[in-house]
Amino acid sequence: MSLRSSVAAGVGHLSYSVLHGIFNRGSSLPGLVALKLDPDILYHYKDRYDFVIVGGTNGKTTATALAVQTLKQKYPDVLYNPTGSNMKRGIATIFVTAPKPKKKGLAVLEVDEANIVRIVKYFKPKAFVLTNLFRDQLDRYSELYATWDRMLEGVRMAPKATIIANADDPIFNSVDLPNPRIWYGFNDQPMGDLEAPSNTDGVVCPKCHHIIHYGFITYGGLGAYFCPNCGHKRPKLDYEVTTVERMTSADSVVKFDGNEFKIPVGGAYNIYNALAAYSLARFMGVNSSSIKNAFVESPEIFGRQEKVQIGDKEMVIIMVKNQIGVDTVLDMIKTDKEPFSFAFLLTALPADGEDTSWIWDCNFETLKGHNIPYYLVGAANYKDAATRFKFGGFKGVNVEPDPAKLIDRIKEIPTKRMYVVTCYTAMRQLRKALAEQKLIDGGME
Structure with a gap:
């Protein structure tokens, strides 16, 4: 050198x-x-x-x-x-x-x-x-x-x-x-x-x-x-x-x-x-x-079906960034035979892509036949996500703008498992909070 x-x-x-x-x-x-x-x-x-x-x-x-x-x-x-x-x-x-x-x-x-x-x-x-x-x-x-x-x-x-x-x-x-x-x-x-x-x-x-x-x-x-x-x-x-x-x-x-x-x-x-x-x-x-x-x-890969235990609840973090990613993840989680809750975290910073219009192509409606008792939308662009779910005919969707507070929110869900489908920036914010509470090792490492 x-x-x-x-x-x-x-x-x-x-x-x-x-x-x-x-x-x-x-x-x-x-x-x-x-x-x-x-x-x-x-x-x-x-x-x-x-x-x-x-x-x-x-x-x-x-x-x-x-x-x-x-x-x-x-x-x-x-x-x-x-x-x-x-x-x-x-x-x-x-x-x-x-x-x-x-x-x-x-x-x-x-x-x-x-x-x-x-x-x-x-x-x-x-x-x-x-x-x-x-x-x-x-x-x-x-x-x-x-x-x-x-x-x-x-x-x-x-x-x-x-x-x-x-x-x-x-x-x-x-x-x-x-x-x-x-x-x-x-x-x-x-x-x-x-x-x-x-x-x-x-x-x-x-x-x-x-x-x-x-x-x-x-x-x-x-x-x-x-x-x-x-x-x-x-x-x-x-x-x-x-x-x-x-x-x-x-x-x-x-x-x-x-x-x-x-x-x-x-x-x-x-x-x-x-x-x-x-x-x-x-x-x-x-x-x-x-x-x-x-x-x-093979070890777990951060943010890719990463499982985090929070008390008696399990959070499964899955990162997505486009319509086909969401739809394939939805197809995957619908194979789960056990009851589960569902969260969608939407961010639109440069690392995510600043246009959120892609969420309207996602087939969230296919979740309706799965009898999911608890839905949540969150992160910085939660309003866009909430509007998408509203027009999709979902009722009683919970809202949480701060991904870090999802750690407390999971304690109130009626199921043992929650799938958290999240954009990149929100995933980083959530993992940082999980690391600070010693629920995972390291933030992004």
Whole structure:
């Protein structure tokens, strides 16, 4: 390292020690400090690690965490961003705060879609793992194809990197690239001829803009797609879900390529995340039995079906950021056989996306058939959420503007469990309060 880079890394590390030691924080500010002193500090880590970049709209944090757990079965030094701080400053933080590996390490980086090009500028990855593309934070990303173009700009800078992509998303196979490809997806259902609902993301073929058809649909616009007009279709799968044996709100038992795995988080969307992790691990030389052990041992991921015990009540925190995320979470929690309460926390700061209109596309009304005795909306934009629930026909919805006070509110619920579906900023505020009351370890760490 140059003297300038060494000073930048040192100051960044010192700021992390203070923030982490005193405030249980420090997921991005240390990197920002280091980047102010040396804007190109990331360049100096390119020879210390092999790199994998995980990108897409939903599932990046969970897919990354599961992938890291599997890769630790083979690689002793795996660096990643566990808090989901996935912009340049957050990624700089993990490097300036990590000890220097004794030999070449492996870095698995969750990267914000718009930031892939800024990260690939400094080091070329061995692989890109692509989860899905949905409408998300339109004030930041614009529409689907604009987001895909931004991602492609970064991918094209690393033409030798293997692309490990969700084959069930029609957009990922819409552009010819020189990169080697590995495709993963579901193959557990009989084929038919279906069309997705009209409000679905990617309802038209990304090549000819004809209405796209499906042999089957997993959720949203994902599935065994084919275009009857131009012939665009799902590629042959390299790794696949062959059977879903059980899927609950807490976990799933599935078969990948005929081998059984228990996934420690619930919902179809997390089967995709586990399959992405499995596909990367196989590409990196980890065998199936080691992956199976890794999934069983996988720790809870903050804010992603994170369970917190508060007296005799259980709070399950699930972070969302767009319509498809909410709808898949609703489908997941409705599989819970036990009575539960429901809270929705809405914030609209830059980290969340400043436009809240997406909540009107969410299918909250599907909860009505589940006999839920207690509803709550909260956080800074609770008025928008309350209006949405009012027009959805919900009666007697409770309101709590302060996420921290939800800890006291949960004591009054008539059920043993409450699902808290929350935007990113509200989730941070809630976890900070939980940490201060010693209900969890650390705020965002």
